[in-house]
Amino acid sequence: MLNASFDTPDGIVVITDKKFYAALGQRIAERRKSLGLTQQQLADELGIAQQTLAHYEVGRLRVAAALLPAFSKALGLSLDELFGEAAKAGKRGPAPKLQAQIERIGGLPRSKQRMLLDMLDAAINSANAQAA
Structure with a gap:
């Protein structure tokens, strides 16, 4: 069969x-x-x-x-x-969901990319300040 x-x-x-x-x-x-x-x-x-x-x-x-x-x-x-x-073991790089989001952001107009990057920078800075 x-x-x-x-x-x-x-x-x-x-x-x-x-x-x-x-x-x-x-x-x-x-x-x-x-x-x-x-x-x-x-x-x-x-x-x-x-x-x-x-x-x-x-x-x-x-x-x-x-x-x-x-x-x-x-x-x-x-x-x-x-x-x-x-x-493969030891494969490094962004998590798949993060990678997919990065690729989607890459398809946006430059002005929208800058806006999202500014928001992301602010969120990371805030998280770092809270962790310190």
Whole structure:
């Protein structure tokens, strides 16, 4: 049964492929939710329909290989992490949610970026003053 397959309009899909895409979709959904994004927000960022994203998340559709880098960037995950591989030990850098927020800020107009950076500086200075 491991090698069982079924025909689809675009070719033969092995059952293990279906499990892979279901698991990939689950990881996408979990990560999207942990970032506080709606399906519509993520779909807009990727340039796809919300319903297409919903189908990806439940494994009903296969994610196109060309979309994988965009998913990786939008979700703040490496491709290895997106595919379910454990993050490498000792990996350093901002927390994934923080990284995603930084990338979203990078897409804002410069004046909005400056405003957010000023607010962030003030919050950090205040936290440092309280800790001292």
